[in-house]
Amino acid sequence: MHIDWFRQEIVFKIVYYGPGLGGKTTNLEYLHAHLDPALRSRLVVLKSPEERTLYFDFFELALGAIKGKKPRFHLYTIPGQLYYASSRKIVLRGVDAIVFVADSQSARRQDNLDSLMDLELKLIEQGKTLAQFPWVLQYNKRDLTEIDSVDEMEQSLNFLRVPHYEAVAVQGLAVFETLRGVIQLLLNKM
Amino acid sequence: MEMQQRKNGRRVVLSQTAYHQIALILEEFLSRSQARLALFADMSGYPVVYRGDADTLDLAALTALAAGDFAATAEMSRLIGQESRFKFLYHEGASRSLYLCAVGTDYFLMVVFDKSVALGIIRVLSHYTVEKIGRYIQELRQGGEQTHQFLDFEFRDMLARQLDRSLRPR
Numbered sequence: 001m002h003i004d005w006f007r008q009e010i011v012f013k014i015v016y017y018g019p020g021l022g023g024k025t026t027n028l029e030y031l032h033a034h035l036d037p038a039l040r041s042r043l044v045v046l047k048s049p050e051e052r053t054l055y056f057d058f059f060e061l062a063l064g065a066i067k068g069k070k071p072r073f074h075l076y077t078i079p080g081q082l083y084y085a086s087s088r089k090i091v092l093r094g095v096d097a098i099v100f101v102a103d104s105q106s107a108r109r110q111d112n113l114d115s116l117m118d119l120e121l122k123l124i125e126q127g128k129t130l131a132q133f134p135w136v137l138q139y140n141k142r143d144l145t146e147i148d149s150v151d152e153m154e155q156s157l158n159f160l161r162v163p164h165y166e167a168v169a170v171q172g173l174a175v176f177e178t179l180r181g182v183i184q185l186l187l188n189k190m
Numbered sequence: 191m192e193m194q195q196r197k198n199g200r201r202v203v204l205s206q207t208a209y210h211q212i213a214l215i216l217e218e219f220l221s222r223s224q225a226r227l228a229l230f231a232d233m234s235g236y237p238v239v240y241r242g243d244a245d246t247l248d249l250a251a252l253t254a255l256a257a258g259d260f261a262a263t264a265e266m267s268r269l270i271g272q273e274s275r276f277k278f279l280y281h282e283g284a285s286r287s288l289y290l291c292a293v294g295t296d297y298f299l300m301v302v303f304d305k306s307v308a309l310g311i312i313r314v315l316s317h318y319t320v321e322k323i324g325r326y327i328q329e330l331r332q333g334g335e336q337t338h339q340f341l342d343f344e345f346r347d348m349l350a351r352q353l354d355r356s357l358r359p360r
């Protein structure tokens with residue numbers, strides 16, 4: 001969080017985390033495409049030719065002034081591929097809240113868990129921990145057939161009982177709900 | 191414990207005097223260098239103060255990318271066996287160029303300038319400017335106590351309601 005008294009701005013950083021190909025970039029793209037253009041910056045997407053996030057995706061959501069103060073949200077995604085560990089660490093610097101996008105496909109069960117553990121380790125390096133941090137789970141790709149049930153995913157990933165959302169990011173299902181949910185949690189925890 | 195953590199890392203609060211001083215330094219830099227834009231920003235990608243022509247630029251996106259540039263090249267620096275990151279980065283374009291200069295470990299200066307301006311001038315003046323700004327860095331950060339003033343209950347409540355209205359697909 002960043003407060004600028006002079007310009008009366010407060011900026012929060014929200015990061016979409018999760019395994020490769022889980023749908024993080026898809027979430028950001030959908031949000032950006034369906035938000036009031038007056039409220040958002042340009043969408044920065046740093047992709048490889050194979051459409052994989054190389055570094056991060058980013059846009060800023062800037063709301064109108066409240067009591068003369070301007071709230072802003074910086075939304076980032078991280079690259080899920082194992083290879084890009086150092087980019088993940090950099091993007092996580094100063095994070096205020098996290099959306100963990102899990103891939104519901106049964107074949108990705110272990111990848112979800114690995115990515116969540118990776119996140120916890122990186123938070124610990126910053127003196128934080130999932131247990132005391134505002135974050136939500138998004139179970140994405142609910143439209144596919146070879147998927148784990150929500151109960152199974154809750155068992156496996158939601159040991160801290162955080163809010164969870166069943167999403168189909170390609171269709172925009174629960175994409176806005178997820179963002180509203182994580183921001184609400186962030187505001188409540190302050 | 192929580193408070194301590196916040197002071198050390200997360201909560202960054204900028205003081206007004208330091209802000210004004212840095213703005214003046216940037217103005218002086220612009221008038222001497224004839225650059226288009228001078229922006230002082232946080233390494234985590236927040237624009238702090240800028241002066242110059244930013245009307246057609248998306249500063250939020252540009253600053254996030256510039257911070258990313260420092261982070262990526264810091265890794266490159268490490269991979270070629272250096273201990274610290276590069277102090278400045280230069281990207282030359284056909285008509286416009288970018289000069290990025292680290293200010294301590296947590297901030298940087300970004301300069302956008304036209305082909306008509308010599309790189310040598312930008313380089314010398316940037317380093318001089320970074321020196322001057324460096325004196326205000328300590329002052330720039332204040333304690334986290336005033337955060338509550340900013341985020342009182344009423345503000346949070348109104349923000350929550352505004353988000354509820356704005357965060358809907360159109």
Ligand SMILES: Nc1nc2c(ncn2[C@@H]2O[C@H](COP(=O)(O)OP(=O)(O)OP(=O)(O)O)[C@@H](O)[C@H]2O)c(=O)[nH]1
Nearest residue numbers: 020021022023024025026053079080141168169170
């Ligand atoms: N069927 C289905 N496909 C989805 C859904 N969400 C995303 N996808 C697809 O999954 C693929 C990967 O999505 P991305 O958003 O690029 O994944 P990512 O998490 O950003 O991946 P990395 O950048 O590599 O970490 C794309 O082909 C998307 O179209 C979904 O809800 N259902």
Ligand SMILES: [Mg+2]
Nearest residue numbers: 024025052053
């Ligand atoms: Mg991606």
